[in-house]
Amino acid sequence: MTVAFVFLAGMTLVSALGVVLSRSVVHSALFMSGSFLGISGYFVMLNAPALAAFQVLIYVGAVTVVILFGIMFTQKPQVRRYRTIINRQFWAGLLVAVGIGAFLAYVLSAEDWGGTEAGNGPREVGAFGRDLLGVSQGAEIFTLLYEVASVLLLVAVVAAIVVSRRKIGGGVDRGVRE
Amino acid sequence: MQTVLNLLEVEPIRLLISFGAVLFLVLNLAAVLTMAERKVSGYIQLRYGPNRVGPRGLLQPAADVFKLFTKENVSPGRSDLWVFLGAPIAMFIPAALVWLVVPFAPEAVVADLNVAILFFVAITSIGALGVVMAGYGSRSAFSLLGALRGAAQMISYEVPLILSLLGVVMLTGSLSLVDVVQAQGDTIWTWYFLPQLPMFITFYIAGLAEVKRVPFDLPEGESEIVGGYMIEYSGMTWALIQAAEFASMAVISAVTVTLFVGGWQPPLPFLDLGPFNWVWFGLKTALIMFTFQWIRWSVPRLRMDQLMDLGWKILVPVTLIWLFVTAGAMLVF
Numbered sequence: 001m002t003v004a005f006v007f008l009a010g011m012t013l014v015s016a017l018g019v020v021l022s023r024s025v026v027h028s029a030l031f032m033s034g035s036f037l038g039i040s041g042y043f044v045m046l047n048a049p050a051l052a053a054f055q056v057l058i059y060v061g062a063v064t065v066v067i068l069f070g071i072m073f074t075q076k077p078q079v080r081r082y083r084t085i086i087n088r089q090f091w092a093g094l095l096v097a098v099g100i101g102a103f104l105a106y107v108l109s110a111e112d113w114g115g116t117e118a119g120n121g122p123r124e125v126g127a128f129g130r131d132l133l134g135v136s137q138g139a140e141i142f143t144l145l146y147e148v149a150s151v152l153l154l155v156a157v158v159a160a161i162v163v164s165r166r167k168i169g170g171g172v173d174r175g176v177r178e
Numbered sequence: 179m180q181t182v183l184n185l186l187e188v189e190p191i192r193l194l195i196s197f198g199a200v201l202f203l204v205l206n207l208a209a210v211l212t213m214a215e216r217k218v219s220g221y222i223q224l225r226y227g228p229n230r231v232g233p234r235g236l237l238q239p240a241a242d243v244f245k246l247f248t249k250e251n252v253s254p255g256r257s258d259l260w261v262f263l264g265a266p267i268a269m270f271i272p273a274a275l276v277w278l279v280v281p282f283a284p285e286a287v288v289a290d291l292n293v294a295i296l297f298f299v300a301i302t303s304i305g306a307l308g309v310v311m312a313g314y315g316s317r318s319a320f321s322l323l324g325a326l327r328g329a330a331q332m333i334s335y336e337v338p339l340i341l342s343l344l345g346v347v348m349l350t351g352s353l354s355l356v357d358v359v360q361a362q363g364d365t366i367w368t369w370y371f372l373p374q375l376p377m378f379i380t381f382y383i384a385g386l387a388e389v390k391r392v393p394f395d396l397p398e399g400e401s402e403i404v405g406g407y408m409i410e411y412s413g414m415t416w417a418l419i420q421a422a423e424f425a426s427m428a429v430i431s432a433v434t435v436t437l438f439v440g441g442w443q444p445p446l447p448f449l450d451l452g453p454f455n456w457v458w459f460g461l462k463t464a465l466i467m468f469t470f471q472w473i474r475w476s477v478p479r480l481r482m483d484q485l486m487d488l489g490w491k492i493l494v495p496v497t498l499i500w501l502f503v504t505a506g507a508m509l510v511f
Contacts (some may be wrong), residue, residue, distance in 0.1 A: 026314055030261065033307060053296040061303025062333070068310045069329055072322065125293055125353055 004045060012038030025071050033064040050125045196288040197278075204274045207428050208421035209239035215471055222475040249413035254316055257410065262315030266411070266418035269308030272301045273425035280432045281356045283442045283456040294355040295347060298433055299340055302388060305426065306332040309397065309407055312419070316410035324406020327482065328397030331387060334486060335394075338493035339384040342377040345497075345504045346370050346437050355433075359441030366445040371438040373507075376500045378438045380493050385430040387489070389423065392474040396482060431466035435459060439466075 011034060018031030036059040043052035134143030213228070216238070220227025229235035253262055279294040281287040291297055306329050313325020347353060349370065350361045362369045371378040387394040397406045408419050435441060439462050442455040451457055480488070 049291060050293045050296060053293055053300040057300035057303050061300065065306045065310060065329055065333060072326060
């Protein structure tokens with residue numbers, strides 16, 4: 001177990017560093033998929049295979065691919081120099097990073113983890129689904145969150161249709177004035 | 179013999195042996211399927227196909243593999259080398275991994291996950307990443323075009339692919355592939371391809387598009403972009419891409435059989451072969467793979483807009499409607 005954890009932690013951290021430090025945007029996106037895969041490995045170790053599958057499906061299979069797609073459509077992937085990466089926002093970025101790090105460290109040390117152990121995840125997918133839909137006796141906050149997420153996705157779908165809709169009678173815009 | 183069978187009960191040994199068996203299967207599938215592809219195309223076009231190496235050309239795969247191993251591995255001068263070489267691996271590993279959850283017979287499954295269907299969907303979705311890597315890494319206009327087409331196609335057809343699985347999940351009430359097969363029973367008219375016929379057809383078409391075979395082979399499109407994202411590959415890297423394509427084709431067939439055509443179940447109760455029921459699974463999978471090859475030599479390639487129209491305007495509504503029909507039927511009966 002420890003070996004697996006060290007391997008996953010190393011994979012996640014090295015990939016995360018790669019995202020920040022690599023000189024090409026495409027490489028950053030690819031490193032990001034490695035980092036996401038590492039995180040899905042943590043879910044497996046926490047006995048939550050459903051969450052691991054969702055992590056791979058949504059983050060590796062969809063988010064990274066769409067990001068790569070966007071990069072290739074919008075700009076010519078090119079190698080930048082390090083001076084453009086470490087730019088004049090260096091100090092502000094450092095401040096934010098240290099702040100978030102300190103906050104997380106405080107929260108993690110303040111919480112009492114004594115009664116928690118690996119394997120608390122929703123192993124049974126059925127129970128997981130019932131919790132989300134509010135059919136079980138669990139906390140009902142999950143139902144609210146689920147509904148909020150659905151509304152958000154619906155808005156996104158409608159917005160995508162509105163943005164990409166062809167105007168009625170307008171024909172195809174080929175970018176040429178007639 | 180008995181001691182060997184007893185070894186299969188011990189956990190790490192069982193996992194290692196079954197993992198090795200699956201790896202052996204996947205690596206050999208590619209060679210055998212290349213051979214089958216050429217033979218089938220030969221017979222469909224009224225010619226012999228390969229018939230020089232071995233009896234009736236049956237040793238052709240061995241000669242092919244030997245040739246590919248001895249070929250030089252050329253990479254373009256301006257290529258992004260790590261991405262270029264990583265792409266075939268990123269394509270092959272997902273295609274091989276899905277085999278871990280496919281049940282060959284009642285006990286013969288490497289990992290009987292309770293989220294096996296979710297695992298299948300998740301791992302298949304990584305395949306697009308390999309295609310994009312190949313297209314970008316080669317630094318060639320044709321490759322990039324092929325990769326963009328491939329990624330667009332694979333993302334679009336994932337939606338009907340996932341939606342068409344949901345009917346089966348609703349009927350079974352489980353995400354485990356073993357449960358799905360057991361729920362279908364051992365008679366041909368209780369298998370899910372009859373009550374779920376629209377879903378079965380949708381899954382078949384979406385699967386065909388997901389593995390980029392004719393009529394959905396726009397990412398390759400040899401008449402316009404001369405091979406697409408695999409244009410710059412040669413030798414073993416090219417062989418690995420081919421192996422990945424054939425392995426994913428086989429895995430889509432196997433999952434189709436598992437979900438809709440009864441997996442290892444015999445078509446009629448008296449045909450039950452007991453411990454040899456995996457023969458049924460193999461026969462059905464081979465039949466589905468044969469139809470894939472049959473379609474390849476019979477149907478012309480779609481255009482990009484026809485491809486998108488078919489996916490979004492026909493397949494997705496059909497699955498949504500049949501989802502409601504299934505839910506209604508389950509409520510009434």
